[in-house]
Amino acid sequence: MMELLRVENLSVEYDSPDQEPVKAVEDVSFSLDQGEFVGLVGESGSGKSTLGFAVTRLSKPPARISKGRVLFGGKDITTLSQEELRRQRCGGFAMVLQSGMNALNPVRTVRKHFVDIYKAHGNVEKKDYEAHSRQLVEKVGLQDSVLNAYPGELSGGMRQRVSISLALALEPKLMVFDEPTTALDVLVQHEVMGTIRELQKQEGFTAILISHDLGVVLESTQRVLVMHNGRIVEDAPSERILTDPQDDYTKMLLSHYGDPRAEHVSVPGLKPRDEAAASGSVGGTPSQADDEEDMTVTVTGVSKIYPARKRGEDSVTAVNNVTFTLSPGQSLALVGASGSGKSTIAKMLTGVERPTSGNITLGGRRVDQMKRRKDLRSLRSDIQMIFQDPYSALNPLHTVEYTLTRPILNYTDLRGDDARRRMLELLDTVGLTPVEQYAAKLPHQLSGGQRQRVVIARALASNPHVLVADEPVSMLDMTLRAGILALLDDLRVRLNVSMLYITHDLLSARLITDSIMVLNKGTVVERGQTAQVLQHPENDYTIKLLDAIPSLRTQA
């Protein structure tokens, strides 16, 4: 087969003022044959996107190609001028971005986006504009009526399809997909990946799929490059990666995958959860709640209807007649695709929003009727929230100490040295040691996993009885997830708090929860023991969710 792309000893550096340049990609060499579909896998910061940008010459300052060559069809593109590069992009290389769905101009229709490209490159004659763009959107599985639509009228998945079809407009020989589905909903992810696979087969372009998710990559590609700390640590056919990984890092990545449908599921760092232990922890707890206030959360027939945004539109039913109880020490998973009403339930439970109908009680208190600040405050000393995005849940200007001390001062009687001791104790609880050092740090000095630990420590500061965890690991790398999940599970048992675990990730639900509720469009469609439901799903929607998980199988 003919070689299309050859990367020789490529290094990319990020310049930063007053500091040594950061090497994001170091001495990378590989080559691609015509028509090959190759995956590029690595965790965040491994340099995979930087490499993707470099081979398409889209790197922007402060990124700089410091060494090496990128030969595209035998021509070194690292030295091309901007204008040569622009011409080269026609019939050359194209890129689809993770945020590609936001890359469309909101005030121009999809048709105008196509016409812009044709005009810039003159590759299509004016009379063929319409037919050509129609053909392209049909290729990605859209109806030609989207040409008239503005980006705002399309869903995220549709917009990503549009940006793929725009990339195809120049008939590229090489397509780089940079996390094309990461920002999409689970079910949509699955469909868009299917389209990409089919397109690649039909059109025969060479493709690089950049992803943090080894599962997605193995499912689609013929060959996988594994990146770690700016270097390619393994380059092997997909099947060999799966059956006979050579590099330790690849092995480690692989070990963090599991099938939630399997009878026994385990990942490193988390002890497998068997039925006996699960039912034991549920049954064992109510007995010790004698002397304390009852902390059972009861949700009865709760609905939330948002009024219509515009006149003439229908009102939106986010949650429809949901009933469940969460007894002390229990862990309940709430799963569903985006828009299924999971987060709305969390908001109602914590008193941020009030239900349209139905009751929510915590012990003897009516959460749904709380209005006064004082009530909400006392509610929040009992129900705390763990946020999804550790990068936005901490104020960038406050030290860890300040962040953790606030709830201690607000909810407990500890002051001065006692409060400080408690703060350090919390850091110790979440495993951030040496505690003194972490207390003085600012969020930007911490990694994502460490930040999430701080967020968890803050939630524990008021000695809550109920934790609501809203997708606490979805923003973290695969290998960090296990640590955070193990911590949550351990804390729940040790501190006897109940946990509502909201997620779309069925594997993590399987790993740390006893019971599960599957939500679809605000309605509970299936519930039961987690292991039971995931092994023997009955509802079509649950089955669809399970099927959308990329399994560790290669494309036959």
Next chain:
Amino acid sequence: MTNSIVSTGMQTSAQGDGNDPQGPQVRTARGQNPVLRALEVIGKGFRTVWEVPKARFGLILLALIVLSTLFAPWLSPYDPKAGDFEASIGPSAQHWLGTTSNGQDVLSQLLWGGRVSVMVAMVSGLLSTCIAVLVGLSWGYIRSFAGEFVGFIVNLFLVIPSLPLMIIIAAYLQNGGMSVIILVIVLTGWAWGSRVLRSQTQSLRSRDFVTAAAFSGDSSWRIIFHEIFPNMLSLIINNFFGAATSGALSEAGLEFLGLGDSTTVSWGTMLYWAQNNNVILTGQWALLLAPGLMVALLAVSMTFINFGVDRLSNPRLREGKA
């Protein structure tokens, strides 16, 4: 998870749960007190601004103006009010910028007059920024009927043409001196800033850390001033220089129209007297040009500083000259 374009590579360090992401580079800030940290932040901010050539020009210019007015007693050759020189003479070795029709030295007036003008600019800038911060932050954070009411008032101030309003108020409070001028400028100048700060507050309030602070039991005031306020400091500084610029210009304008106290020496009153005495007809261009130029330079210096402050608030501008 890899996110947006440029930042990916910069995050290389945020790896590995449990190990120090920045290794030895991290300054262990143990026992560091808030004052020191604040100073460090200010120093860093100043450096960022200083690194922008335009802002550096603005800072130097502003420093020169402020210093020359501060040291006016030593720098100025004569008493600015002493009218015992020959009247209406052109620039000469004794009087670099000539004398007024009352026989006062123009250069001395320029140096002394700058004190009032710079002071009015700074004080009115500071006061209107304070009001803008108070109104903008609380208006942006609190969602209730009161917010609608505040919105109504702010919009009212925005749509009223400010120059006629200024003239009317100043004329009504005639002879109140500098404080009236400042009051008038502040009263007509705060609304725009509060509008800008309000929209930024609204975008910050939806961030998770603000919700988290509410979950930590913090009161609204604490959230506004400890969580939101420090995150928009650069915008507030921006607003201050903007307000001070318009303060300097408004002051000169009002005094030029004769609405200030015409016996004090400031750049505005110098312009007023120059115009009254038809200095253009008598060929004394320096009398009109010098104070006008100084007002312009003061405004220019602050506008240029704002180019650098922009970079403070937008890290994307900081990363490199694309």
